[in-house]
Amino acid sequence: MQKYSLRARLSAPLLSLLLAGGLGAGAAGCQDAAQADTQPDPSEGAPGEVRSDKQRVANPQVSESARQALVAGNTDFALDLYREIAGEDKNLFYSPFSISEALAMTYAGARGETAAQMAETLHLNTQQDQVHPAFNWLDAHLMNLGETPFNEGSEPFELAVANSIWGQTGYHFEEAFLDTLALNYGAGLHTLDFNGAHEASRQTINGWVEDQTNDRIKDLIPAGVITKDTRLVLTNAIFFKASWLHAFEKNDTAAGEFTRVDNSTLQVDLMEQTNFLKYAQMEGYQAVELPYDGGDVSMLILLPEDLAAFEQNLDAATLSATVDALSVQNTTVTLPKFEFKLDLPLGETLQDMGMTEAFSDDADLSGMTGTRELMVSDVVHQAFVAVDEEGTEAAAATAVVVGPGSEPPEPVEFRADKPFIFMIRANQTGSLLFVGRVLEPNAAQ
Structure with missing residues (x-):
């Protein structure tokens, strides 16, 4: 049986200090709609959408132990990943939260040993059905931060997270998988014709990422990465900008x-x-x-x-x-002062950390499609960071x-x-x- 590829694409730009004029987040979630597959023009790479008719849970009920387990697990994963890539002789920058959340969406469709390896690598230390509400809770918590600046006249910082999954048009995806995405990540599954228009599909996905990151992340998926065998692409974008409480003069x-x-x-x-x-x-x-x-x-x-x-x-x-x-x-x-952009291929790194089966012919992602046709072929993370003295005028007066x-x-x-x-x-x-x-x-x- 032929295995089709699933590509996870993660994007995490950070503009940590404000530049003149500011940058907007623009990462609103997709609107809920009844499950449908509407493909306006596959030859042009225009997406349709397949999604659950369920709405995202606005106030997820998650136990304190599950919340703490998620945060502690993400910290363990973040620093495991750091030690794994620290030997590279270059600047580093990545969002462990972004990486974990995108892979958690994949985990929603993983079964058996594939799921067990993912849980161990990502330090997902709760039951699989509790992981996704916990991520939803953390998303909601993060979206409420920074609403009230201390410095008079200062704009509140912006933190926006957007998730999206892109699947082959006409391909079957399990209802339970779509429900999990809608309820906990606010995501539908956009449909594209990878088989007949893989280059146009690549440009569509890259355009979505640019929109979510205020043009900070461009060409996330390079030419040649998406092929006619691609069946699923995951994208996660996180955008953050903020003034220092105490600005540098x-x-x-x-x-x-x-x-x-x-x-x-x-x-x-x-x-x-x-x-x-x-x-x-x-x-x-x-x-x-x-x-x-x-x-x-x-x-x-x-x-x-x-x-x-x-x-x-x-x-x-x-x-x-x-x-x-x-x-x-x-x-x-x-x-x-520093500013740099980093492309971080994570496929081999995640396998070195123990997540091997998802990348092999033995991959069990049957929770997505009801069959074992899918495997993960690549995970790529791209991130941007800029740090300088910029802040609000009032911030400089804080004492x-x-x-x-x-x-x-x-x-x-x-x-x-x-x-x-x-x-x-x-x-x-x-x-x-x-x-x-x-x-x-x-x-x-």
């Missing part, structure tokens, strides 16, 4: 040296500010937390003395101990008021002029939205 940015791993140096633009921030001096590394306006999401920066040794032992326990040790201190932070006659303590110094690791976290749940590493910032402008 542009007048304080100056050219300086950044020391690479090999001890060579690069001239970069170094931002600097002194403020009362959460800081910790740990054994072998420093940590500082830079909050975004609204206080719901922060960037945690880890600055190790020995990057390679630290990376080998970076796990959830290390992260938890670091967060617990943070305390508000007068801190001088020096941080380079801690000290009582009469007292002097602020001498600031501790956090100088990130060498390789560092950063994470974007939802503070209340601890969810890791993004994880990155800077080995080489952009050269000074």
Whole structure:
């Protein structure tokens, strides 16, 4: 029996500091409709849609244990993945949340050993039927963050998640699978004619991703990847932008040296500010937390003395101990401006992490179609990050008021002029939205 390919495509742009004019998210979910397959013009790659007539659950009832298990599992997966790819000699940036959610949609159709391997690799530590409502809960929680900025005149940050699945027109997909997508991910299944118009289909999907990411992610699926044998493509887009709660003043940015791993140096633009921030001096590394306006999401920066040794032992326990040790201190932070885009092929990496069967002829994705014809052929993640001093005018005026006659303590110094690791976290749940590493910032402008 011929195996057809399922391609998972994940997209996670991050614009963490606002640029003039701002960028909108534009990631509204599809409208619910009765299950139908309407293909306007397959030869042009125009999508139809097959979906459940069920509406997304607006207030999913998920136990506290299931919520904690999802967040803890995603953290374990995020750092497993980091250690797996840390040996690559380049900047890193990815969204473990985005990757997990897209693969969770695949997991909805997985059965037997295929499902067991996916659950173990992704650290999905609850029953399969509880995983999807938990993701729905986390989506809803994240969408409500940052609605009230602290700084007067500041725009609330934007965080938008969009999921979509693209299937071969005329192909049968199980009703229960479509129901799971609709109820928990707000997603229908768009139909395209991969068999007769694979290039037009590729352009349609790439156009959808561009729309969801404000044109930050272009050409997610390269030419030649989608073929006549493709039967299913998964896409997940997550878009985030935010002002710093305490903005860096542009007048304080100056050219300086950044020391690479090999001890060579690069001239970069170094931002600097002194403020009362959460800081910790740990054994072998420093940590500082830079909050975004609204206080719901922060960037945690880890600055190790020995990057390679630290990376080998970076796990959830290390992260938890670091967060617990943070305390508000007068801190001088020096941080380079940086911006980069990363294409991260994940197929081989996921197999190395234990998810082998889904990529083989033994794959059991029968929950999707009722047969074992599908297998995963590839998973690709593309991400964009930009960090500079930009924030709102009011943010620069934020300060801690000290009582009469007292002097602020001498600031501790956090100088990130060498390789560092950063994470974007939802503070209340601890969810890791993004994880990155800077080995080489952009050269000074």
